[in-house]
Amino acid sequence: MNNIPNINVGIVAVSRDCFPMSLSNRRREAVVSSYREKGLEIYECPITIENEKDMLKALADVKAANCNALVVYLGNFGPESSETLLAKNFDGPVMFAAAAEETTSILADERGDAYCGMLNASYNLKLRNIRAYIPEYPVGTPTEVATMIEDFLPIARTIIGLQNLKIISFGPRPQDFLACNAPIKALYSLGVEIEENSELDLFASFNDHANDPRIPDVIKDMEEELGTGNNMPGILPKLAQYELTLLDWAEAHKGCKEFVVFANKCWPSFQTQFGFVPCYVNSRFASKGMPVSCEVDIYGALSEYLGVCVSEDSVTLLDINNTVPADMYDASIKGKFDYKPTDTFMGFHCGNTPSKKLSSCSMKNQKIMARSLEPNQEPNITRGTLEGDIAPGEITFFRLQSTADTVLRAYVAEGEVLPVPTQSFGSIGVFAIPEMKRFYRHVLVEKNYPHHGAVAFGHFGKAIFEVFKYFDVADIEFNRPASMMYPTENPFYR
Known part of the structure; x- marks a missing residue:
């Protein structure tokens, strides 16, 4: 099939500045590992976004990596403006997903609250009239998010193909x-x-x-x-x-x-x-x-x-x-x-x-x-x-x-x-x-x-x-x- 797009998907983690960035980084790495265990490849952006300057750096990075589809991953609550501006400025389909809390042991000090952050992300996407793909249930473990990304591939391919x-x-x-x-x-x-x-x-x-x-x-x-x-x-x-x-x-x-x-x-x-x-x-x-x-x-x-x-x-x-x-x-x-x-x-x-x-x-x-x-x-x-x-x-x-x-x-x-x-x-x-x-x-x-x-x-x-x-x-x-x-x-x- 040479009449359809090839998808090169990338993932960018985001982090709200009052949450530990290390939490988003660690969770992003776990998602990438789970995804690669499926025999699939994904570009892992090394820049985690806390603010708009980070967003511009991450945008330049995924463009340089020739990504034509992108996953914005809320490893914690996430910065609603910066993460949605990334979707606005990225030239290709974007999926939003968020991290579930792993174990009881993290709830006291390293709770990510991405379940809540996804609500703000979706609200901001609508405010800015930005189209993005949000899975049926967009919050999950690394294995579950990896499956969401796999499900995103045919959707991204079709969006790019029609456009x-x-x-x-x-x-x-x-x-x-x-x-x-x-x-x-x-x-x-x-x-x-x-x-x-x-x-x-x-x-x-x-x-x-x-x-x-x-x-x-x-x-x-x-x-x-x-x-x-x-x-x-x-x-x-x-x-x-x-x-x-x-x-x-x-x-x-x-x-x-x-x-x-x-x-x-x-x-x-x-x-x-x-x-x-x-x-x-x-x-x-x-x-x-x-x-x-x-x-x-x-x-x-x-x-x-x-x-x-x-x-x-x-x-x-x-x-x-x-x-x-x-x-x-x-x-x-x-x-x-x-x-x-x-x-x-x-x-x-x-x-x-x-x-x-x-x-x-x-x-x-x-x-x-x-x-x-x-x-x-x-x-x-x-x-x-x-x-x-x-x-x-x-x-x-x-x-x-x-x-x-x-x-x-x-x-x-x-x-x-x-x-x-x-x-x-x-x-x-x-x-x-x-x-x-x-x-x-x-x-x-x-x-x-x-x-x-x-x-x-x-x-x-x-x-x-x-x-x-x-x-x-x-x-x-x-x-x-x-x-x-x-x-x-x-x-x-x-």
Whole structure:
């Protein structure tokens, strides 16, 4: 993954001048030791902050050490102004954590009172309008604080990634896809840049890549990836040409940003003009950590990238697509998994999921488009999908979205892909999310979310939820357990 930040985290201890600095130093050293026992590295700033002059020295020190994420550690009560000014002036995400008292023996003379100091720190952060990450319970032993720092890494990586991201789009959204249409204004509050282009720009660049000398090497790589699933080798030259087009565009147009994702038009005129469907190329970009969302879904691309940063792995974008038939549920799920029929559904897209996330894969044509574009004939311009059942395992379904009035809202739900053959087409899987029926009605439908959801392969709800909180997303929903009602849920219906 070369499209996400590398995190170099540092830790700075702070000390209120009426408390012994040695207490903060000793506790900081214990945290660093516990963190390194995990096999992780952290820069330990030797300067403990008591005042603003110390703050400037510590700031210069962590910058010289190339830290791009920082832990402000309250080894004792801490100097509220200096510690929050450090967060204000540090160019990167900052986490605040505090020390728990170790033993009864220290209470008489070396009590740190960091439990109290964290309250003042949070108050001052708010007064100064400073964003900082504060763990769910930010006070702990050295081992517990070390775990907090480890949990901070994916959050810091995502914050830096979004603030250095450019979303490149091609083409207006397809007709009747208003669901994927959202104002771009909210992107700027996240630090995300966007470049919107015409399909003609993409087509012209694609034509300029005809006979590109790199095409044979890309074809060879595709052949190796597809293996026995290379059912339509004749389409690979065009797909390779398209892949190089996007890679070159990303490099030439990233501008002042470091990372790039795409939100591209992929139908209906794409097939007739380009002569293929781009799904397989999109899947390969997802494998590189540079997602290409379907149907110019800008917030879908943003959500996918967020998932890449959190998981350090490939993600996909799927339609929350169709119900699981009763006979499939009875034959393959009932009595084998602890899910009701309404907890299950199928997630689908034409063929954009990375091959390594499929149980098996093969090159196919887009069956739905072929009905209208190539009826009753051998597929030609609809070739290019990567089809296969999504591999079973844990997943997180999530999305960050702007409302029509440019307010950010989000959802996140953990579940799994079941080891159930789909007997269908496309990149598709049988998904199970506890209480999906209620989540579908009272979040997805009621709050006007589009049908696209980002899928991370693993349970990452904790980190994703914290990222949403960091960016002040006020409305963050999740699949509530049966014991917890949604505000608009009818108690008599249940």
